[in-house]
Amino acid sequence: MQAEHLEIIDFLRRHQPFATLSEETLGRIATEVEVSYFKAGTQILEFGQLTDSLYVIRSGAVEIYRRNGDLYNRLSEGGFFGEFALLRHKRTRFPAVALEDCLIYLIPEAVFNQLFEENELFADFVEVEDRTRLRQTVARKEDANELMTSEINVLVTREAIMLDTRATAHEAAKRMSEEGVSSLLILHHTDAPGHPDDADSPSHPVMAGLITDRDLRNRLLAKGLSYDTPVTDIMTTDLIHVEHSQLVFEAMLAMLRYNVHHLPVLKHQQPIGVIALSDIIRYESQNSLFVVSSIFRAQTLDELKGLVSEVRACFTRMVREDANSRMIGSAMAVIGRSFKQRLLELGEEKLGPPPVPYCFLALGSMARQEQLIVSDQDNAMILDNSFDPDKHDAYFLKLAEFVSDGLAACGYTYCKGDIMATNRTWRKPLKVWEQYFTDWIDKPTPKSLLNSSIFFDLDGVWGKTEWADRLNRLITRKTRHNSVFLACMARNALLRTPPLGFFKDFVMEPSGQHTQSIDMKRRGTAPLADLIRVHALAVGSKSRNSFERLKDIINADILPHGRGQDLRDALEFISTVRIRHQALDLEAGNDPDNRIEPENLSDFERKNLKDAFQILSNAQKFLKYRYQPGRVN
Amino acid sequence: MFYIGKEDVKTEESGSEINAGQLDWARRFEELASQTRHPQLKAYYEAGAVAANTPIHQVPMIAMDFETTGIDASRDDIVSIGLVAMTLERIRLRDARHWILKPRTDLREESVVIHGITHSEVEAAPDLKRILEELLEVMAGQVMVVHHKGIERNFLNAALKRRIGEGIEFPVIDTLELEARLHRRKKPGFIDKLFGREKVSIRLADSRARYHLPHYRPHDALTDALASAELLQAQVATRFSKNSPVADLWS
Numbered sequence: 104m105q106a107e108h109l110e111i112i113d114f115l116r117r118h119q120p121f122a123t124l125s126e127e128t129l130g131r132i133a134t135e136v137e138v139s140y141f142k143a144g145t146q147i148l149e150f151g152q153l154t155d156s157l158y159v160i161r162s163g164a165v166e167i168y169r170r171n172g173d174l175y176n177r178l179s180e181g182g183f184f185g186e187f188a189l190l191r192h193k194r195t196r197f198p199a200v201a202l203e204d205c206l207i208y209l210i211p212e213a214v215f216n217q218l219f220e221e222n223e224l225f226a227d228f229v230e231v232e233d234r235t236r237l238r239q240t241v242a243r244k245e246d247a248n249e250l251m252t253s254e255i256n257v258l259v260t261r262e263a264i265m266l267d268t269r270a271t272a273h274e275a276a277k278r279m280s281e282e283g284v285s286s287l288l289i290l291h292h293t294d295a296p297g298h299p300d301d302a303d304s305p306s307h308p309v310m311a312g313l314i315t316d317r318d319l320r321n322r323l324l325a326k327g328l329s330y331d332t333p334v335t336d337i338m339t340t341d342l343i344h345v346e347h348s349q350l351v352f353e354a355m356l357a358m359l360r361y362n363v364h365h366l367p368v369l370k371h372q373q374p375i376g377v378i379a380l381s382d383i384i385r386y387e388s389q390n391s392l393f394v395v396s397s398i399f400r401a402q403t404l405d406e407l408k409g410l411v412s413e414v415r416a417c418f419t420r421m422v423r424e425d426a427n428s429r430m431i432g433s434a435m436a437v438i439g440r441s442f443k444q445r446l447l448e449l450g451e452e453k454l455g456p457p458p459v460p461y462c463f464l465a466l467g468s469m470a471r472q473e474q475l476i477v478s479d480q481d482n483a484m485i486l487d488n489s490f491d492p493d494k495h496d497a498y499f500l501k502l503a504e505f506v507s508d509g510l511a512a513c514g515y516t517y518c519k520g521d522i523m524a525t526n527r528t529w530r531k532p533l534k535v536w537e538q539y540f541t542d543w544i545d546k547p548t549p550k551s552l553l554n555s556s557i558f559f560d561l562d563g564v565w566g567k568t569e570w571a572d573r574l575n576r577l578i579t580r581k582t583r584h585n586s587v588f589l590a591c592m593a594r595n596a597l598l599r600t601p602p603l604g605f606f607k608d609f610v611m612e613p614s615g616q617h618t619q620s621i622d623m624k625r626r627g628t629a630p631l632a633d634l635i636r637v638h639a640l641a642v643g644s645k646s647r648n649s650f651e652r653l654k655d656i657i658n659a660d661i662l663p664h665g666r667g668q669d670l671r672d673a674l675e676f677i678s679t680v681r682i683r684h685q686a687l688d689l690e691a692g693n694d695p696d697n698r699i700e701p702e703n704l705s706d707f708e709r710k711n712l713k714d715a716f717q718i719l720s721n722a723q724k725f726l727k728y729r730y731q732p733g734r735v736n
Numbered sequence: 737m738f739y740i741g742k743e744d745v746k747t748e749e750s751g752s753e754i755n756a757g758q759l760d761w762a763r764r765f766e767e768l769a770s771q772t773r774h775p776q777l778k779a780y781y782e783a784g785a786v787a788a789n790t791p792i793h794q795v796p797m798i799a800m801d802f803e804t805t806g807i808d809a810s811r812d813d814i815v816s817i818g819l820v821a822m823t824l825e826r827i828r829l830r831d832a833r834h835w836i837l838k839p840r841t842d843l844r845e846e847s848v849v850i851h852g853i854t855h856s857e858v859e860a861a862p863d864l865k866r867i868l869e870e871l872l873e874v875m876a877g878q879v880m881v882v883h884h885k886g887i888e889r890n891f892l893n894a895a896l897k898r899r900i901g902e903g904i905e906f907p908v909i910d911t912l913e914l915e916a917r918l919h920r921r922k923k924p925g926f927i928d929k930l931f932g933r934e935k936v937s938i939r940l941a942d943s944r945a946r947y948h949l950p951h952y953r954p955h956d957a958l959t960d961a962l963a964s965a966e967l968l969q970a971q972v973a974t975r976f977s978k979n980s981p982v983a984d985l986w987s
Contacts, residue, residue: 107834107958108829108832108958108959108962109953109956109958109959110952110953110959110962111829114950133829134829134830134832135829135830136829137826137827137828137829137830138826138827138829138962138965138966138969139825139826139827139969140947140949140966140969140970140973141973142970142973142974145973161950162948162949162950163948203948204947204948204949204970205948206948206949206950206966209826
């Protein structure tokens with residue numbers, strides 16, 4: 104008598120792509136099914152393994168991996184895998200591991216092929232699933248995205264516990280047990296005046312080191328040292344630290360790269376807490392598949408180039424998952440930064456260690472953490488003051504060229520304005536840079552500032568990054584009350600204006616003319632960033648990200664009520680439209696750009712864009728009025 | 737399978753069998769082949785049994801489940817048989833069998849409620865004797881996998897005695913007994929009772945749940961056979977190795 108597998112038929116009936124099949128077909132499939140149990144943690148399919156079945160998860164959960172070990176997808180009851188191998192060359196392309204105890208129904212190849220050929224809906228589903236699953240992975244969505252976009256801030260749950268350098272090991276241990284912490288920051292309070300640049304800021308304590316449970320054990324107890332040993336003898340110096348606004352996964356990568364378990368977190372150069380590896384582990388779940396980790400694993404330029412598609416995939420995925428422009432901007436900036444860092448590492452390996460210390464700078468959108476997928480490379484180098492052009496410059500030119508060519512190969516086009524470290528003008532000792540900024544700020548002309556505004560968004564990415572901090576302090580200190588300078592900056596910030604809006608499928612220009620398309624960067628995000636920069640410098644903001652700057656500006660209360668929030672919304676909306684259209688370009692297989700044709704905008708976008716442009720236009724009028732030469736702000 | 741009340745599960749004797757350890761079914765089958773007169777049964781024994789030291793992953797198995805008219809093998813009879821071929825790696829539904837049989841005792845109302853097989857169905861069904869040859873062919877050379885061997889072993893033995901005047905012996909791996917080894921090692925003590933610790937249920941559905949196997953509706957012989965087959969895979973994956981000798985599992 105024909106055996107009827109009720110449970111199997113019932114199950115298939117409840118899940119796509121089987122739900123569309125006839126009862127008769129389901130009955131036939133059920134009699135061909137094979138069943139296998141996999142305990143949690145067991146490998147179900149190995150890379151390259153020959154396979155003869157479609158794997159359907161009856162119960163449990165399965166993780167699908169890429170060949171390189173990155174998680175690709177996570178499936179649960181009703182999910183299926185192994186279809187790639189069946190449709191292609193029978194060899195497993197995506198290894199599978201049981202995440203939970205699993206019961207798998209295996210549908211033999213012959214049955215699968217027959218269904219695929221005879222049933223259009225089934226074939227469509229299996230194939231469509233392929234494509235969407237390529238783009239979307241559950242794990243990325245649920246877990247990875249959190250890490251990619253969460254700031255370290257979220258991990259800092261209590262203030263850093265600190266102790267002076269004059270304390271003893273015993274005092275440190277006592278303090279740690281009182282506070283119930285596993286680490287302690289050791290601060291050095293200077294009485295002597297700091298560097299002249301810092302003269303007008305109060306003398307802040309300097310982070311001298313960090314002491315952990317492990318230090319007390321290994322460096323004190325195990326060595327039999329006295330409890331009165333100064334903490335400075337057993338602390339860890341040369342600390343690796345992170346900024347509060349960096350992303351959680353950057354902190355994780357820093358720990359991995361430098362093999363440390365504690366990282367001080369700084370905000371405006373001041374420690375606000377310490378995060379431990381355990382904090383991150385608690386925060387992160389089991390999956391980490393980050394483009395950034397691939398960047399740091401890449402051994403050659405070719406391998407780096409190979410990651411461009413991953414970067415683009417990461418971008419479109421974030422867009423699809425409705426990440427906001429701030430998240431996407433910072434994720435892309437981190438990726439760009441990592442490319443630079445890895446290229447510099449590779450460059451130093453190739454050319455040998457640098458003859459004098461240097462700092463590699465990111466400028467413009469990357470320094471502001473507002474990088475998107477279409478981006479120029481804007482960079483520069485600060486060299487040690489002992490730099491001797493005749494002896495050293497050949498090295499730095501080669502290094503700059505290596506990085507610049509590498510970045511170009513990885514999709515960061517050469518800067519049209521030649522603002523790159525390959526340009527001798529932007530490869531100078533620290534004292535020259537200080538002179539550059541002093542000249543720009545103290546003797547400003549609209550013309551001299553026209554091409555240098557990009558330098559007012561700068562960030563150290565490699566080497567002596569403290570020099571970048573020093574330039575940033577110099578900028579903050581010198582520009583704040585400098586009305587002539589601010590007026591010049593403001594004038595330049597008005598050069599690029601937004602369009603009025605849209606009329607039919609044309610862009611309405613303030614002149615009354617119509618144009619076919621609009622450059623969302625030139626006419627939208629760039630003038631907004633320029634405008635926000637002027638206000639930020641005026642209020643002495645130390646932030647570089649436009650959204651962060653806006654917060655500082657709103658706090659300083661220099662704008663009419665509500666206008667700061669309006670600007671934030673306008674920036675977010677224009678950025679989002681720009682980002683979405685780049686993602687659409689990428690998905691359509693086109694080269695993404697910043698130009699948008701009104702016909703491609705939805706009514707919703709048109710309406711909101713018009714409002715956003717109006718806000719920008721009004722804000723520009725206010726800027727012009729507020730920053731007039733000679734006016735005391 | 738028929739319902740098994742908790743009190744029906746007797747496991748004391750199975751403990752001694754584990755210790756005996758090395759049941760030699762291959763030799764036992766040689767003896768039985770020489771003693772038996774019935775040709776189909778003789779052929780079954782002559783097909784032999786795997787050696788006791790065969791690693792479990794090389795053992796061909798048949799998961800088996802009966803629905804019966806009651807629980808007393810001496811009075812009740814088999815109403816349906818479900819068989820599913822399996823190895824440790826794969827359970828093959830292609831090689832599954834399902835028979836509804838006409839029992840030689842009355843189909844009682846209370847059992848109909850359980851397995852849902854009706855009088856009109858059994859009226860049209862064949863007697864076990866008519867499918868015996870096919871059944872024995874499927875079983876030949878295989879180790880049976882059951883949940884509570886008291887049913888399948890005793891009922892088939894009794895049913896054959898009634899029909900051909902000879903009983904049958906066959907090796908089984910009892911998934912219930914494997915669970916009992918884990919959860920019935922000792923009787924609940926005073927402390928357990930004090931804290932109200934319940935005996936862990938080793939019934940099929942509860943045992944399956946412990947291994948995160950899905951819930952199947954019980955009392956369809958074929959589904960229950962499949963359920964036991966999956967349970968055995970899970971038990972071996974969790975508590976044995978694929979190289980464990982079959983003698984560690986069978987009885």
